[in-house]
Amino acid sequence: MTAALVTGLGVAAPNGLGTEEYWSATLAGRTGIGRITRFDPERYPVRLAGEVPGFAAAEAIPGRLIPQTDHWTHLALAATDMALDDAGVDPAELPEYEMTVVTASSSGGTEFGQREIERLWDKGPGWVGAYQSIAWFYAATTGQVSIRHGMRGPCGVICAEQAGGLDAAAHAVRMLRSGARLAVTGGTDASLCPYGLVAQLATGALSTSDDPGRAYLPFDREASGYVPGEGGAMLVIEPDDVARARGVHGYGCLAGHGATFDPPPGSGREPGLRRAAEIALDRAGLAPRDVDVVFADALGVPARDREEARAIEALFGPRAVPVTAPKTMTGRLYAGGAALDMAAALLAMRDGVVPPTVGVTELADGCGLDLVREPREMPVRAALVLARGHGGFNSAVALTAVRRTQN
Amino acid sequence: MIDDDARVVITGIGVVAPGDPGTKAFWDLITSGRTATRAITLFDAEPFRSRVAAECDFDPAAEGLSPQEIRRMDRAGQFGVVCARQALADSGLDTGVVPPERVAVSVGSAVGCTMGLEEEYVVLSDGGRNWLVDPSYAVPHLYGYMVPSTLATEVAWASCAEGPVGLISTGCTAGLDAVGYACRLLWEGSADVVVAGATDAPISPITSACFDAIKATSPNNEDPGHASRPFDAERDGFVLGEGAAIMVLERRDAARRRGAQIYAEILGFASRSNAYHMTGLKPDGREMAEAITETLGQARLGPEDIDYINAHGSGTKQNDRHETAAFKRSLGGRAYEVPVSSIKSMIGHSLGAIGSIEVAACALALHHGVVPPTANLHNPDPECDLDYVPLTAREADLDVVLSVGSGFGGFQSAMLLGRAGRP
Amino acid sequence: MARLTFEDLAGIMRECAGADESADLIAGMTFEELGCDSLAVLQIASQIQNRYQVKIPDEAIEELTSPTSMVDYVNQRLAAA
Structure with a gap:
């Protein structure tokens, strides 16, 4: 069976707009976390977030799309352009029904939606604009990307909070298996408006620290929750034979995916993360010893960190695999988070270097991982990306540098 | 082309549709030619262009939801869980027998928990007056309203599912696409049972206002019972509805082996x-x-x-x-x-x-x-x-x-x- | 009394449709030629209704296919008010 090769990356991350900007910042340990600027966060207990720096929609996307879409979709349209450019494909030259778009979505056009719902309640129904119907809903990004690039194949939108990016990528691979020759996948998120932040506060999982260097410390003794962020990554994937025929080697293959759901709260049974990882490795035809690095979900909530550390240890053995969480420099990007982790893993393969987890100084009890805290130069032939979504979702994707066939 | 041993069938159905809840009431209604469209009662629609909708006469307690479930879930979640339980009961499937990791969930929704999100927004913003909404009035499950995946979570809990679980949100094709996604999980062998369907509860001020703004919904407020007129020369837009349908999907061979009632094959x-x-x-x-x-x-x-x-x-x-x-x-x-x-x-x-x-x-x-x-x-x-x-x-x-x-x-x-x- | 000028409309179009054309240019073109689709026209009409406190009924919007017809219609309504 053909393998799904990632041939293009586009990144809009809090520590770098553009793939190389993101990657050099990440390897340098430069954080994108800072005080929220999109609104005045003073009155809220959480004032830090990862915002994409220097993003000007007017420079990045066609002017006519700006008023009709949310910031979330602006970021995705810009990242898609980058990814297609990176892949060296011109969609206009490809068969229209053989191109698809499958994105992850988590909270939709939150800021756009808050503006419109405010007009409704403050002024009345006649003040709600015509674009609310197409900007806020979760399918807006997939629809706009499909329209902009004339991609008429079977498109999709999958929501599983932070795990959705991996599920969307897996679905894009399914589309290649059933005949598509190019898929745009990934996701972005931008829920940094007052209502978006307040909704996130309700989970109690956000860090209330005001120190950008110490706020998000997964697996650390002082872990106190996570920092939210905006942005994400878009990926272009193609069947490897199609890509090779046009002389493209790509970054690596989406070799296997596994998705599971946790037992109901209070069951006392093991969460589903380990099983998701096992399924992903099995489908990729990999054994745990073949995996060179794990990109952790790294929630930063102590009990959940221990759960993840246990799952990694159960699968690989104690301190047997390097583990990293470059999201410590971006915050958690929800629908964009797992896609960005895949991009980081593929860049790690390309350059033979594992990006660091920043801020962590002392590992918490029960989190005895080989946590990569400085860039580590080493060949990366296979990487495992883990993601968990609020509510019980677990997903894992195995990426390989060399061609592996999924069974 | 679908392999013969991967053929997928529907063995259980749960529906909450406008009018009385339940699959039988739904089937009776849609074969009678009667309509469930009426003047909106779920909110005060007086200032809106379209004031017609097809509403479910749905009482969550009467449908068996516990007080905690009623508080936690918004209306779309309540519809989904009631339908999932009905579908599983209808299928005769013993969830204690099927390994939970072989049970998957695929739920479609276009607008997720928008009703819960809007109700909470009104309180936190003090009626739309404050852009910097006040967190001290937030309910603990507010984030669950912001992410539509909550609907899949609730159905997964109701179905004892620990296999792949996802929320499909391709707007108004989400309900078809979610069942299609479920078929793929069965065809490829990622699950043995998929609890699949979709739920939406969009009869709320913000959704009505956004369809008003693009004049997509019928303004036939004088004659609500006849407002939805597909293919008629006088049609003037769609009428907003609400509800859910959740089905139990299995491979045909397995369904036959356990002697299940089969409604149809996909x-x-x-x-x-x-x-x-x-x-x-x-x-x-x-x-x-x-x-x-x-x-x-x-x-x-x-x-x-x-x-x-x-x-x-x-x-x-x-x-x-x-x-x-x-x-x-x-x-x-x-x-x-x-x-x-x-x-x-x-x-x-x-x-x-x-x-x-x-x-x-x-x-x-x-x-x-x-x-x-x-x-x-x-x-x-x-x-x-x-x-x-x-x-x-x-x-x-x-x-x-x-x-x-x-x-x-x-x-x-x-x-x-x-x-x-x-x- | 408030009037809708081509400059005003060009500003509203910039905001509502990302259409960055001058007042002189829009006067001689249709919304379609200016790249404003049906949603953009509805958005523009809704902005005008709210800002100028003028009612544009559904039937009228369908006929207002150009900036010129929009300006004329709105100013007639304003004069009649």
Whole structure:
């Protein structure tokens, strides 16, 4: 069976707009976390977030799309352009029904939606604009990307909070298996408006620290929750034979995916993360010893960190695999988070270097991982990306540098 | 092409549709030709352009939800969980016997928990007065309203599912696409049972206002019972609906082995995007036609095999013509012979949920040998010149039926279902 | 009394449709030629209704296919008010 090769990356991350900007910042340990600027966060207990720096929609996307879409979709349209450019494909030259778009979505056009719902309640129904119907809903990004690039194949939108990016990528691979020759996948998120932040506060999982260097410390003794962020990554994937025929080697293959759901709260049974990882490795035809690095979900909530550390240890053995969480420099990007982790893993393969987890100084009890805290130069032939979504979702994707066939 | 041992069947159905809840009430309504559209009661619609909707007479406590579940879930979640429990009970499947890691969930929704999100917003913003909303009034499950995946979480808990769980949100084709996604999980062997369907509860001020703004919904406030008029020359927009349908899907071999009741088989599913406009449709119906043709190919069937089409039939000017063109384009002369109907004439358009409700209607149509009618169709649009089964249901020997959906974003989906016991 | 000028409309179009054309240019073109689709026209009409406190009924919007027809219609309504 053909393998799904990632041939293009586009990144809009809090520590770098553009793939190389993101990657050099990440390897340098430069954080994108800072005080929220999109609104005045003073009155809220959480004032830090990862915002994409220097993003000007007017420079990045066609002017006519700006008023009709949310910031979330602006970021995705810009990242898609980058990814297609990176892949060296011109969609206009490809068969229209053989191109698809499958994105992850988590909270939709939150800021756009808050503006419109405010007009409704403050002024009345006649003040709600015509674009609310197409900007806020979760399918807006997939629809706009499909329209902009004339991609008429079977498109999709999958929501599983932070795990959705991996599920969307897996679905894009399914589309290649059933005949598509190019898929745009990934996701972005931008829920940094007052209502978006307040909704996130309700989970109690956000860090209330005001120190950008110490706020998000997964697996650390002082872990106190996570920092939210905006942005994400878009990926272009193609069947490897199609890509090779046009002389493209790509970054690596989406070799296997596994998705599971946790037992109901209070069951006392093991969460589903380990099983998701096992399924992903099995489908990729990999054994745990073949995996060179794990990109952790790294929630930063102590009990959940221990759960993840246990799952990694159960699968690989104690301190047997390097583990990293470059999201410590971006915050958690929800629908964009797992896609960005895949991009980081593929860049790690390309350059033979594992990006660091920043801020962590002392590992918490029960989190005895080989946590990569400085860039580590080493060949990366296979990487495992883990993601968990609020509510019980677990997903894992195995990426390989060399061609592996999924069974 | 679907492998013979991967063929997927529907063994349980749970529906909460406008009017009285429950699968039987739903089937009785849509075969009677009565309509459940009425003046909106769920909120004060006085300042709105369209004040008509198809509402569910739904009492969560009477449907068996606990006080905690009622507090935690917004209306869409409540619909979904009630339907999931009904579908599982109807399937006769013992969830204690199937390993939970082999049970998957695929739920579609277009607007997620928008009703809960809006109600909480009104409180936190003090009636829309404060951009910097006040967190001290937030309910603990507010984040669960912001992420639509909560709907899949709730259905997974109700189904004891620990396999792949996902929320599909392709706007108004989400209900069809979620069932299609479930089929893929079964075809590829990622699960043995999928609890699949869709739920939406969009009859709220913000959703009404956003359809008012683009004049998509019917302003026929004087005659709410006849406001949804698909294919009629006088149609003036769709009527907002709400509800859910959740089904139990299994591979046919397994269902037969356990002696399950089989409503219908899913013979194929395909989708396309028009890449044309977020709300506009190309008059030629090309992408919907492509999706229909592909499902026929998957099932190794031709246009002459289709015995009934459950149309999207939303009742907007452009949709009904677009879809009529798509049927002609994909089915040729057969389009003029096969009965086509829109149950949205009776239960309105519940956005993402409707696709699954229509799949349930198709399964029941195959099961009972009855074609539901298109209500309110008195003066057909001359450009809609097919047999739309006006006003009255028909008994018919149905073997293969087609259900289609079309939605914002340009998405077009088609699913082919067959009578249980087909060779 | 408030009037809708081509400059005003060009500003509203910039905001509502990302259409960055001058007042002189829009006077001689249709919304379609200016790249404003049906949603953009609805958005523009809704902004005008709210800002100028003038009612544009559904039937009228369908006829207002150009900036010139929009300006004329709105100013007639304003004068009649």
